[in-house]
Each structure stands twice: as structure tokens, then as C-alpha cells.
Amino acid sequence: MGFRDHIKTKIHAWAMYDWANSAFATSAAVAIVPVYFVSLFKASFGDSIEFFGFNFTGSSIWAVAVAFSALSIAIVGPILGEISDREGKTQRFLFIFTIVGSLATFLCIFTTFWGPGWLWLLFCFSIASFGFLGSCLFINSLMTSISEKKDYDRVSSLGYAYGYIGGGILLVFHLGVIFFTQDTDIEDTIVRFSIASVGIWWFLWSLWTFWSIPETKPKPRKNKEKFNFLSSLKQISTIPMLLPFFIAFFLFNEGIQTVLSVSGAYGADVLGIDLIVNMALIVIVQLVAAPGAIFFGWLANKWGSKNSLLVTLVGWIVVVFLALSFAPLSPDSKDDYDVILKTEGSGAYMVEMPKGEKLSVDYKTSTIPLILRNGNKIIEGDVLYLLDEVDGIEGINFSILVVGGKLDNYFAIGGDHPSSLEGNFLEKWSLLVRTILWKPLNLDVTYQWIILGLLVGMFMGGSQALSRSYFASLIPLDKSGELFGYFSTVGRISTVVGPFLYFGAVGLANQRTGVFIISILILLGTILLKWPFLLRIKDDD
Known part of the structure; x- marks a missing residue:
């Protein structure tokens, strides 16, 4: 089949919805949104705030918002899925969720207009995420209407590639x-317009799907009984x-989706990854994931969808444990330090740091903190006090280098600086890998993050596409909407539990501990998929 013939097919029209709503994902x-x-x-609050002894960070609050959106769709998913089967309303529900998601995404443009910017952004994104997750439920269900069972792996992989x-x-x-x-006056405006453009892209491209695929046919129940949740579960x-x-x-989905949802915030929080680097990583993931999805679709035709899915999950386990080893190299050159104190030649030092930023350091010998701003001057005696109050001190997340004068090359690195690794066994693991791998190769955290993108892209498309196609191969066609509702519910509940586990681990320990706990979930899911007899359930494969 040529390309011109392909774009006229229902499979192409169905895959175009993945093209449309993947901009949101x-x-x-x-x-953009997590880092923003x-x-x-x-x-508004600094690195974190403490409430009733519990530590709240930007990434942990973000994880909770993602969880609440997922929980909402998990509750309504099976019910709406059964209605779409019985009354033939799959396309109608898909359109409704598309409108909700794309409009809420567009409204993020008003982040700086109403109240605290972070709160409005969180509110709009939570609604948009609800719309996105609901749309995924119905586009997944629609796959069984536009393709044959033998083509599920290929069609599902093609959708993800699109x-x-x-x-x-x-x-x-x-x-x-x-x-x-x-770093210009319009930077914030451009970021908000970029988020809003996602909503426009999502809505306009989705019209291809709505125009090209007819509404599904009703599948009424033989006994015409109303939906019974318990009876539906028993089947x-x-x-x-x-x-x-x-x-x-x-x-395993609990682990994978949590890693994907908090990775941007984790990179910003723990590793100091900025918005541009994080966006570049996602571009790399996209470039690798498209051929990766096609490859695993091909592999599924050779080895079977279940075995190929297992390969992707083992890859995910390797990826997450490697990510736990990521850490910035210790500052080595002038450009690596956050604050430079440059001699003025008269016993005073000029502060050099990004314009507009301000750092506060509490002195043990004074009730008045020292404020560091670009252009400030500090006398030599205060520089020694400053270095002593910063080096290795918990709560200080920046580094200082002295250039010139009697204190030339003196430096201090705060105890919470991203390169400081003297905590639990996970930080010792990061320190070990940094010592034997990252430092000898001179690969700073930016390059480590790029390696992560290459590996995530390789396995992400395969794990998502094959989970969908393997599930579709297990269910009867006349209950695709209802059972894909449960597929979505299980996926969404797992997406709720995972971020809450991460949130709890961050509050009680730190972000690395949260990621480690999530990696154990992927490992357990892989084991149970391979050996279901551990659940005392016979595998028919």
C-alpha cells in the first residue's frame, strides 16, 4: 500500500489522534509545565516548605496533582466505557474529553493573571490531565474497531510512533x-504561549480522527440490564x-508512569537540570521512541507481544537504576561555580552571579544574614566567614569560588549542592558510579541526562504499545470499551499510587529514595508478568 492510499485508511486516521494528543504528553x-x-x-516558597513536620517540594506537590487527575478518570472510566459499548458513543466521549483537555491546556496561558501563578497552573494542568487521560481511554478502545486482532501489535506501535x-x-x-x-523580558510570556499552543495543536489535529472514523455501533446487552459494577468486575x-x-x-505501569511524570521535576529539583536541557531531552526521547516503537512492533511479530514486552521491562529496570547514579560532577572550573567572589585589589571582593538572583546566608555570629547579589562587595574578613558558613552546611545548595587576592582559589560547596553526595546508600551508589564512570569520562549531568533520554526512548514506545496490544488480544471485541475502561482504571490507579509513594518517600527521606521505591515496582511487575504462577494463576501462553 502506498502512502497516498495509507493516509486514506481508518488506521491512519486513528493514529493521527496519537499525533494530536501526544503534544500534551x-x-x-x-x-515544560513541570519545570515551569x-x-x-x-x-514563592524557596526549595521547600514544611507543614506539620512534612516536607513539601515542587516535585512532590506536582506528583500529587498528577495522582488526583489519574484517580478521577480511574473512577469514571469503566462506567463511561460500558456506556460507549452499549450505546455506541465512543467517538462522542472522545470528543468531550478532547475539548476538556485542550481547553484547560490553553487556559494555562493566564498563569500570571489570577492569584499565585503556581496555583493556577496546577489547577489548569490537573483538569487538562483529566481530559488527556479520558481521551486515551476511548482512543485505545477505538483500536479494536478499526483493525483486526492479528494486526494489533503493528497498529498499536504505529499509533505510538505517530x-x-x-x-x-x-x-x-x-x-x-x-x-x-x-533570559529576556518575554521569556515567561513565551513559555505560557508554548503551553497554550499545545491545546490548539491537540484540538485541530484531532479533527482528522473525528472526520474520518464513523461512530461505533451500539452493542446492547442481551438481557438489557443496567450496568452492574460487581458483575462487570467478576467477568x-x-x-x-x-x-x-x-x-x-x-x-510495572505504576513505576514507568511515575518515572515519566516526575522526571522533569526530579531533574530540576535534584540534578539542577534547566528547562532548555529538559526539553532537549524530550526531543531526544521522541526521536528514538518512534523507531523504537516500530522495532518492538516488529519484534512482537517474531517473539510474541508478551515476550517482547518483557524485554522492554528489563530495559526499564536498567534505565531507572542507571538514573539513580546520575549526579553533577564536583565544580572544577570557574564556570561550574554558582557565585564568584572576584578581588577588587583593595581587600574587597565583588560578587558575580546571575542578575536578578539573590542568596541569603545566616551567620552564627550575627542575627543579620548576609545577602549575596550581583555587584555586591564583601571585605576579605567576611569572605572567610562566608566560606565557613557555606561549606558542607545542610540547607545550602550553592557553591562559591574566590578569584584573585590572598584568598585566590578558596572555595565552598554547600551541603545540599547537587554534587554533594554523602547521604544514604543511594547517594553512595551515585558517588561510586560518578567516581568510576562519569568523572573519568568527563560526562557532567547534562550528558548523563542525554544518555537517559536515549535509553528511555528505546524502551518507552515498546512498553506502552505492547501493553495496549497484548491487552487488546486478551479481551472480547464486544466489550472493548468496558474492558479498556478497566485497563485505563488500572493504569490510572497505578498512576495515582506511584506518585503518592514518591511523594511520601520524598517527605520522609529524599527524591532518590522515591525513585528507588518506584524501580522496585517495575521489577515486581516484570516478575509477575513472566511467572504468573506466583499468583497461583495458570499461564495459558
């Missing part, structure tokens, strides 16, 4: 305009291998 949900939200949160390419194209545009307006145990898949999927 890339530019909005991962690349963390920056707004820090501008999504990665479409989302990647818009993200490259966003990366360009944000990069060229960085899951009667479909071979569906229940063990749900349990395994709950675990």
Missing part, C-alpha cells in the same frame, strides 16, 4: 522559541490471563 506534561511549575513554586513524531515536531518548535528568548476473572496481566500491569 511531551511538551506540556513532561518538558517548580520554578514558580520556588519563587505520537512520538507529532509530539516531537511541536516540542522542537517550543525548544527553539524558548531557547532564543531565554475479569473468567477471561483467560486477564487478571494476572492486570496485576502485573498495575505494578
Whole structure:
């Protein structure tokens, strides 16, 4: 089939919806909004706030917002899915959720107009995320109406490939305009317009799907009884291998989706990854994920969708444990330090740091903190006090280098600086890998982050596409909407639990501990998918 013939097919029209809404999953949900939200949160509260002994950071609050959106769709998903089957309203529900999601995304443009910017952004994004997750439920269900069972792996992988390419194209545009307006007076405006453009892109491209695919046909119940939630749940145990898949999927999807949803905020919080680098990473992920999805679709035809899915999950485990080793190299040159104190030649030192930023350091010998701003002058005696009050001190997350004068090359690195690794076993793991790998190769955290993007892209498309196609191969066609509602519910509940686990781990320990706990979930899900007899359920494969 030629390209001109392909674009006229229902499969192409269906895949175009992935092209449309994947912009939300890339530019909005991962690349721009999490980092922008963390920056707004820090501008209001600093690195964190403590409430009743619990530590709240930008990334942990972001994780909770993602969780509440997922929980909402998990509650209504099965009910709406059953209605769409019985009354033939799959396209109608897809359109409604598209409107909700794309409009809420567009409204993020007003972040600086009403109240605290971080709060409005969080509110709009939570609604947009609800719309996005709901749309995924119905576009997944629609796959069984436009393709045959033997083609599920290929069609599902093709849809994700479309999504990665479409989302990647818009993200490259966003990366360009944000990069060229960085540190200008219109930077914030451009970021907000970029988020709003995601909503426009999502809505306009989705029209291709709505115009080209007719509404599904009603599938009325034989006894015409109303939807019974308990009876509907019981049927899951009667479909071979569906229940063990749900349990395994709950675990590994919980880990994967949490890693994807908090990665942007984690990078900004822990590793100091800025918005441009984070967006560049997502572009790399998109470029690699599209051929990755096609490759694993091909592999599924050779090895089977379940075995190929297992390969992707093992890859995810490796990726997450490698990500736990990421850490900035210790400052080595002048450009690596956050604050430079440059001699004036008269016993005084001039502060050099980014314009507009301000740092406060408490002195043990004074009730008045020292304020560091670009252009301030500090006498030599105070410089020694300053270095002593910064070096290795918890709560200080920046570094200082003295250039010239009697104190030339004196330096101090705060105890909470991203390069300081003297905590629990996870930080010792990061220190070990940094010592034997990152430092000898001179790969700073930016390059480590790029390596992460290459590996995530390789396995992300395969794990998502094959989970969808393997599930579709297990269910009866006349209950696709209802059962994809449960598929969405299990996925969304897992997406709720994962961020809450991360949130709790951050509050009680730190961000690395949160990621480690999430990695254990992926490992458990992989084990149960491979060996379902551990659940005392026979594998029919």
C-alpha cells in the first residue's frame, strides 16, 4: 500500500489522534509545565516548605496533582466505557474529553493573571490531565474497531510512533522559541504561549480522527440490564490471563508512569537540570521512541507481544537504576561555580552571579544574614566567614569560588549542592558510579541526562504499545470499551499510587529514595508478568 492510499485508511486516521494528543504528553506534561511549575513554586516558597513536620517540594506537590487527575478518570472510566459499548458513543466521549483537555491546556496561558501563578497552573494542568487521560481511554478502545486482532501489535506501535513524531515536531518548535528568548523580558510570556499552543495543536489535529472514523455501533446487552459494577468486575476473572496481566500491569505501569511524570521535576529539583536541557531531552526521547516503537512492533511479530514486552521491562529496570547514579560532577572550573567572589585589589571582593538572583546566608555570629547579589562587595574578613558558613552546611545548595587576592582559589560547596553526595546508600551508589564512570569520562549531568533520554526512548514506545496490544488480544471485541475502561482504571490507579509513594518517600527521606521505591515496582511487575504462577494463576501462553 502506498502512502497516498495509507493516509486514506481508518488506521491512519486513528493514529493521527496519537499525533494530536501526544503534544500534551511531551511538551506540556513532561518538558515544560513541570519545570515551569517548580520554578514558580520556588519563587514563592524557596526549595521547600514544611507543614506539620512534612516536607513539601515542587516535585512532590506536582506528583500529587498528577495522582488526583489519574484517580478521577480511574473512577469514571469503566462506567463511561460500558456506556460507549452499549450505546455506541465512543467517538462522542472522545470528543468531550478532547475539548476538556485542550481547553484547560490553553487556559494555562493566564498563569500570571489570577492569584499565585503556581496555583493556577496546577489547577489548569490537573483538569487538562483529566481530559488527556479520558481521551486515551476511548482512543485505545477505538483500536479494536478499526483493525483486526492479528494486526494489533503493528497498529498499536504505529499509533505510538505517530505520537512520538507529532509530539516531537511541536516540542522542537517550543525548544527553539524558548531557547532564543531565554533570559529576556518575554521569556515567561513565551513559555505560557508554548503551553497554550499545545491545546490548539491537540484540538485541530484531532479533527482528522473525528472526520474520518464513523461512530461505533451500539452493542446492547442481551438481557438489557443496567450496568452492574460487581458483575462487570467478576467477568475479569473468567477471561483467560486477564487478571494476572492486570496485576502485573498495575505494578510495572505504576513505576514507568511515575518515572515519566516526575522526571522533569526530579531533574530540576535534584540534578539542577534547566528547562532548555529538559526539553532537549524530550526531543531526544521522541526521536528514538518512534523507531523504537516500530522495532518492538516488529519484534512482537517474531517473539510474541508478551515476550517482547518483557524485554522492554528489563530495559526499564536498567534505565531507572542507571538514573539513580546520575549526579553533577564536583565544580572544577570557574564556570561550574554558582557565585564568584572576584578581588577588587583593595581587600574587597565583588560578587558575580546571575542578575536578578539573590542568596541569603545566616551567620552564627550575627542575627543579620548576609545577602549575596550581583555587584555586591564583601571585605576579605567576611569572605572567610562566608566560606565557613557555606561549606558542607545542610540547607545550602550553592557553591562559591574566590578569584584573585590572598584568598585566590578558596572555595565552598554547600551541603545540599547537587554534587554533594554523602547521604544514604543511594547517594553512595551515585558517588561510586560518578567516581568510576562519569568523572573519568568527563560526562557532567547534562550528558548523563542525554544518555537517559536515549535509553528511555528505546524502551518507552515498546512498553506502552505492547501493553495496549497484548491487552487488546486478551479481551472480547464486544466489550472493548468496558474492558479498556478497566485497563485505563488500572493504569490510572497505578498512576495515582506511584506518585503518592514518591511523594511520601520524598517527605520522609529524599527524591532518590522515591525513585528507588518506584524501580522496585517495575521489577515486581516484570516478575509477575513472566511467572504468573506466583499468583497461583495458570499461564495459558
